[in-house]
Amino acid sequence: MLSPYRVIDLTDERGVLAGQMLADLGADVIQVEPPTGSTGRGVAPFFADRPDESIYWAAYTRGKRGITCNLEDSRGRELLLQLLESADFLIESSDVGRMTELELDYETLRDRFPRLIYTSISAFGQTGPKSQYVGSDLAIWAAGTPLLMSGDDDRAPVRISQPQAWGHASGDAAGGSMLALHARHQTGHGQHVDVSAQVSAAQATLAQVLAYQLGAGDPERYGGGVKIRGQAIRGTADVADGYIVLLMGPGPAVGHFANHAVKWLVEIGAAEPELLDENFVTYADRVATGQADPALFPRIQDIMREAVATRTKQEMLDISIEYDLLLAPVLDIVDLGDSPQLEHRGFWQEIEHADGCRVVYPGPPLNILVDGQQQGICRRPPPELGQHNAEVYGALGISADELGRLRSEGVI
Known part of the structure; x- marks a missing residue:
């Protein structure tokens, strides 16, 4: 070229x-x-x-x-x-x-x-x-x-x-x-x-630079995750053989992934079926107006972290594909060297x-x-x-x- x-x-x-x-x-x-x-x-x-x-x-x-x-x-x-x-x-x-x-x-x-x-x-x-x-x-x-x-x-x-x-x-x-x-x-x-x-x-801050110019407040620091309207969203989780990136967040952009995660948790018996009635697409707005319990989402995060802790990175990747979760394994150097995608x-x-x-x-x-x-x-x-x-x-x-x-x- x-x-x-x-x-x-x-x-x-x-x-x-x-x-x-x-x-x-x-x-x-x-x-x-x-x-x-x-x-x-x-x-x-x-x-x-x-x-x-x-x-x-x-x-x-x-x-x-x-x-x-x-x-x-x-x-x-x-x-x-x-x-x-x-x-x-x-x-x-x-x-x-x-x-x-x-x-x-x-x-x-x-x-x-x-x-x-x-x-x-x-x-x-x-x-x-x-x-x-x-x-x-x-x-x-x-x-x-x-x-x-x-x-x-x-x-x-x-x-x-x-x-x-x-x-x-x-x-x-x-x-x-x-x-x-x-x-x-x-x-x-x-x-x-x-x-x-x-x-x-x-x-490299991506949307943060633009968001401030459009009237957004200062971004909120939260190690290993993000905060959305005061709601802490942990971005990583321990699994049996390392770590995964796991984004379960409320809001119109990613809330549907949280709904899918709840569906998986209910099916494996880790969460009560009543949680299927909650819609995390609108949850953050309803918390802000006092119409939803602010303690509910942190509790679901805890349940999710406990559920993934006994599974491997590959198992969680397979589950992510099946249930459409926003999840990815955190590769270590050995994983990267053995990656079939990079080899291909x-x-x-x-x-x-x-x-x-x-x-x-x-x-x-x-x-x-x-x-x-x-x-x-x-x-x-x-x-x-x-x-x-x-x-x-x-x-x-x-x-x-x-x-x-x-x-x-x-x-x-």
Whole structure:
């Protein structure tokens, strides 16, 4: 899909996923690192048998070529400019202002490379009163409001366990770059795609952002679930071999699923038949007007949790399909690896590293079909530091002797 296009990827751990998404679409992505290696190579976790090799960096540079280039050195910057002569995209995630200091910012480059799509990923965007702020994953989640909903309602919010704010921003960067490519087909000119991780995090709240603008109150935090008009709805439940996500809620959107759950509970003898007369589609409104017992739904939740506790995830999934419940197993890592759905889609990809070690990687989240045929997935292993220097710089006409000199002088 993107095989004619080349991406110069200057990102570190804050944006490395964006380039990989374009690589999975067929682009030739060249990961550019300082001669000492990207800071992303120091991000945990690490391979057990190779404790100095980051799984994080390997996972997100799979599919790319890798070179080293010292952008602090004018000769390194000149090499980068030569690479941009044949590039369609540049992606960077440096601190705001740093690219301007290096004279590699969009305003400087656009006259020389008018067709270049220049994508910047930063914590708060390239402009505005917070543009110069450094943003950790925790700070971005807090600034974007998803942190507001994380944790129990009787205490302060807690951090989201798996850092992912930069992943959201990287996804938006890849999508924005593709939109800019589409625009280039119409206008012949590149664009500056300015991605704010704060905005990406805010978009991850889905309807919460829109609901507030339409007059809704502040969302109510309730760990492991949600609150609707003060009614606590636990979203998870223990089962015999792990956990399930179980949404039993009142209201016009999901109340019918609660009705179906009550039907199952009555049929297995866990709940009294009289509960079949209750309609949970209208229950929340009737509680608000004093026409229904507010203690009834929490009691049904308790009955449901007791009923599912002795059953397995698979048993509950089968019951969910039969009775039309809003329920899904919480997969652990072993479940995910054994998933027949992912196996059918060819999601897991075994890739051989340069040292001969074979590693199974998660594949791209989408399959590209042309005339019903799935397109090939790039099986290029993550590059070792500077692995493709000779190949990439050689294409610029730089000799092996010159490369050796540049390497010894710290330029590459």
